[in-house]
Amino acid sequence: MVEAFKIVGGKKIEGNLVVDGSKNSTLPIMIATLVEKGTYVLKNVPDLRDIRTLVALLESLGLQVEKIDKNSYKIINNGLTSAEASYELVKKMRASFLVMGGMLAIENKGKVALPGGCAIGARPVDLHLKGFEALGAKINIEHGYVEANAENGLIGSNIVLDFPSVGATENIIMAAVKAKGKTILENAAKEPEIVDLCNFLIKMGAKISGAGRSRIEIEGVEKLTACEYSIIPDRIVAGTYIIASILFDGSITVEGVVPEHISSFLLKLEEMGAKFKIEGNKLEVLSKLSDLKPIKITTMPHPGFPTDLQSPIMTLMSLVKGVSEIKETIFENRFMHVPELNRMGAKIEVDSSTAKIYGVENFSSAEVMASDLRAGASLILAALKANGQSIVNRIYHVDRGYENFEEKFRALGADIERIKLEA
Numbered sequence: 001m002v003e004a005f006k007i008v009g010g011k012k013i014e015g016n017l018v019v020d021g022s023k024n025s026t027l028p029i030m031i032a033t034l035v036e037k038g039t040y041v042l043k044n045v046p047d048l049r050d051i052r053t054l055v056a057l058l059e060s061l062g063l064q065v066e067k068i069d070k071n072s073y074k075i076i077n078n079g080l081t082s083a084e085a086s087y088e089l090v091k092k093m094r095a096s097f098l099v100m101g102g103m104l105a106i107e108n109k110g111k112v113a114l115p116g117g118c119a120i121g122a123r124p125v126d127l128h129l130k131g132f133e134a135l136g137a138k139i140n141i142e143h144g145y146v147e148a149n150a151e152n153g154l155i156g157s158n159i160v161l162d163f164p165s166v167g168a169t170e171n172i173i174m175a176a177v178k179a180k181g182k183t184i185l186e187n188a189a190k191e192p193e194i195v196d197l198c199n200f201l202i203k204m205g206a207k208i209s210g211a212g213r214s215r216i217e218i219e220g221v222e223k224l225t226a227c228e229y230s231i232i233p234d235r236i237v238a239g240t241y242i243i244a245s246i247l248f249d250g251s252i253t254v255e256g257v258v259p260e261h262i263s264s265f266l267l268k269l270e271e272m273g274a275k276f277k278i279e280g281n282k283l284e285v286l287s288k289l290s291d292l293k294p295i296k297i298t299t300m301p302h303p304g305f306p307t308d309l310q311s312p313i314m315t316l317m318s319l320v321k322g323v324s325e326i327k328e329t330i331f332e333n334r335f336m337h338v339p340e341l342n343r344m345g346a347k348i349e350v351d352s353s354t355a356k357i358y359g360v361e362n363f364s365s366a367e368v369m370a371s372d373l374r375a376g377a378s379l380i381l382a383a384l385k386a387n388g389q390s391i392v393n394r395i396y397h398v399d400r401g402y403e404n405f406e407e408k409f410r411a412l413g414a415d416i417e418r419i420k421l422e423a
Helices: 023-034 049-060 094-107 126-134 166-176 192-203 235-247 259-272 307-317 338-343 373-385 405-410
Strands: 002-009 015-018 038-043 064-069 072-077 109-113 138-142 145-149 158-160 182-186 207-209 215-219 228-230 252-255 276-279 282-285 296-298 323-327 347-351 354-358 367-369 388-393 415-421
Touching: 002 373, 015 235, 023 038, 023 049, 023 072, 023 094, 023 166, 023 192, 049 064, 049 094, 094 109, 094 126, 094 145, 094 166, 126 138, 126 145, 126 158, 126 166, 166 182, 166 192, 166 215, 192 207, 192 228, 235 252, 235 259, 235 282, 235 307, 235 373, 259 276, 259 307, 307 323, 307 338, 307 354, 307 373, 338 347, 338 367, 338 373, 373 388, 373 405, 388 415, 405 415
Parallel strands: 015 252, 038 228, 158 182, 296 323, 367 388
Antiparallel strands: 002 388, 002 415, 038 072, 064 072, 109 145, 138 145, 182 215, 207 215, 252 282, 276 282, 323 354, 347 354
């Protein structure tokens, strides 16, 4: 049996949506508890499938993980009982590969299966490995596993990334915090999640400067101290909820927004004609869907337009009069949701890395399939807007990044329920 959402669209939706903690911050921060022994408490952790996958992986390495309440965890690191992350666990989620940096920091060695995850592109780990080699680790790849070994400890180095990869930046930072001497990381990723990881490590006593800029300096320290930390809100969930609000003419207030984390996204919405009122961390949409006009978007590494909001904004663009355009520069397979949106009455043409979106009056209900996490969100938004009953299959993708999606929207008046279908 597989789970799907049955959605009867066209209902009045209004109320308040609260943004969960950031998935893409939580995963590296939980993994960073590998770096030093001690007892950690993490708050504002989203209740997601990916978090549960990671808990199983950390426990397999010897950490004790206890869920204190719905969004808080206690993690006890009494030392690793294993320095091998098996394929069985790593294949479920790409972020699992980040355990390599943590294991190198505490054990000077690690063995990790080559990762799995969403089917949206190659995303090789070669940048991670070049970074580890620069820090003095010897790398060996065979039988689908990567082995890294630094018998004499890691040594600080100057590293230039060929691309500002988020995962490689995180993995290298974790490995470098206890390396001897200084590491300078050039062309580092600048995402808010990188800053959050660095703030967590700094709270533990790491010496890191430049987080959020392209040059990060890490002065290695011998010892760190476990700490308590609260995760930032999820900017992609915030963006998805804001798009939902615009689709329903500003009837949804979004709480837990950090505007500077999504500035390029908000600027693009303003270019489309959307207006907002932001008070503290609450955002209200003051415009109607019919006020919007078509624009062009190119996805870019942060602080550019986030690739993770490309699919949800395409749903919005589909109902904007005229011709909009999206150029995807990050992942080569990120238009897999287009045929599904077209099944729902959208009019989208893809030519290589560019999608042209011709505005239509509304979506029509249909049975569709989520190909990845953000594609799933875009299809759910379309189904909520369409008249009639839609079925969105493969919602396990959505459960990886959105906490209680159906419960939150049902509380606003949406007709959405989780059903089981024959596989």
